[in-house]
Amino acid sequence: MRKIDWRRGWRSGLETTWELTKVILPVTLVVSVLKYTPVIEWLVEGLTPLMGWFGLPGEAAVPLALGNLLNLYAAIGAILTMDLTVKQVLILAVMLSFSHNLLVETALCRRVGLNPFLVASVRIGLALISALLIHILWSGGGERASFGWVGAAEDVPEGWGEIILLALKTALTGALQLALVVIPLMIGIQVLKDIQVLDRFAGWMKPLMRPLGLDPRGAVTMAGGLLFGLAMGAGVIIQQAREQQFSRREMTLIILFLAACHAVVEDTLLFVPLGVNIFALLLIRLGAAIFLTVTVAWLWPKDRGASVSVRGDHA
Structure with a gap:
């Protein structure tokens, strides 16, 4: 039986957690403070005229703003307080599935050397196009939506002192939750590498990767993102970008x-x-991902240029 390098897994988990925390902590802190200022209200007012294009009421701008600036949990909490139709809930769900947590996840994509504007534009574009198509093509879903549970009401802090304390609590809690996921994840990845499971997994993924125009070396990166997301799976993505x-x-x-x-x-x-x-x-997201990737792969001929530079690497 092959020896498992537990120490390397712990070190990789701690280093990755620190890298992600440097991005997530300040973003969460700032946005959590902005929640209690007129900034979010101004943003919602600016988006309200656009909501009608997608068959949504003006108040739908609230979960969209919260989802893109914070996360899906905040957006879903807002949706649960609204009176919406089944179709409107589906449109919001599709839009938020494509475009959420933009500030953090786009910043993390930047760490692997990609243009953050490109990534954010693609996600927002997919959200808008899919919402417009559902609004135009689906005539059903007019009945009132019923939710299985209602989110708990959040106490509104009084004064800047309480706002800042709550923002710090939110940011630190998020960083702790991240560590609780990333460290075991990176240890698990190290275990799988040491027993060569990832090598076999790459082989299993090969028939699925090539039709997408992707090299089989990217199988582990794809698996990390598909299963854990761009934020939680960023550790795998960053590590693989360095190694591959x-x-x-x-x-x-x-x-x-x-x-x-x-x-x-x-x-x-x-x-x-x-x-x-x-x-x-799930089918809408998967279909859009396959269509987008195959199209770009066909339009962008293969190259053998320099590899991307992962931010934080030393020359």
């Missing part, structure tokens, strides 16, 4: 696929309390 030395084309194709379809278990199941057809939601 992906070209810019390879890394771009992988990230574009994952931008459309990531965290397929968690992100999909989160919408169960809203009564969303999760199979339809």
Whole structure:
């Protein structure tokens, strides 16, 4: 039996947690403070005229803003307080599946050397196009949506002191939750590497990777993003980008696929309390990811240029 390097797994987990925390902590802190200022209200007012284009009421801008600036949990909590139709809930679910937690996840994509504007634009574009198509093509879903549970009301802090304390609590809790996921994840990845499971997994993924225009070396990266998402799976993505030395084309194709379809278990199941057809939601995301990746791979000929540079690496 092959020896497992537990120390290396712990070290990789701690280093990755620190890298991600440097991005997530300040973003969460700032946005948590902005929640209690007029900034979010101004943003919602600016988006309200656009909601009608997608068959949504003006108040739908609230969960969209919260989901893109914070996370899906905040967005779903807002949706649970609204009076919406089944169709409107599906449109919101699809939009938020494509475009959420933009500040953190886009910053993490930047760490693997990709243009953050490109990643954010693709995700927002997919959200808008899919919402418009559902609004135009689906005539059903007009009945009132019924939710399985209602989110607990959040106490509104009084004064800047309480706001800052609550923001710090939110940011630190998020960092702790991240560590509780990333450290075991990186240890598990090290175990799988030491017993060579990942090598075999790459072989199993090979028939699925090539039709997408992806090199089989990206199988582990794809698995990390699909299962754990761009934020939680960033440790795997960053580590693999360093080890595999992906070209810019390879890394771009992988990230574009994952931008459309990531965290397929968690992100999909989160919408169960809203009564969303999760199979339809998953098929829409997967179909968009495949179409986008195959199209870009066909338009972008293979290259053998320099590999992408992972930020934080030393020359």
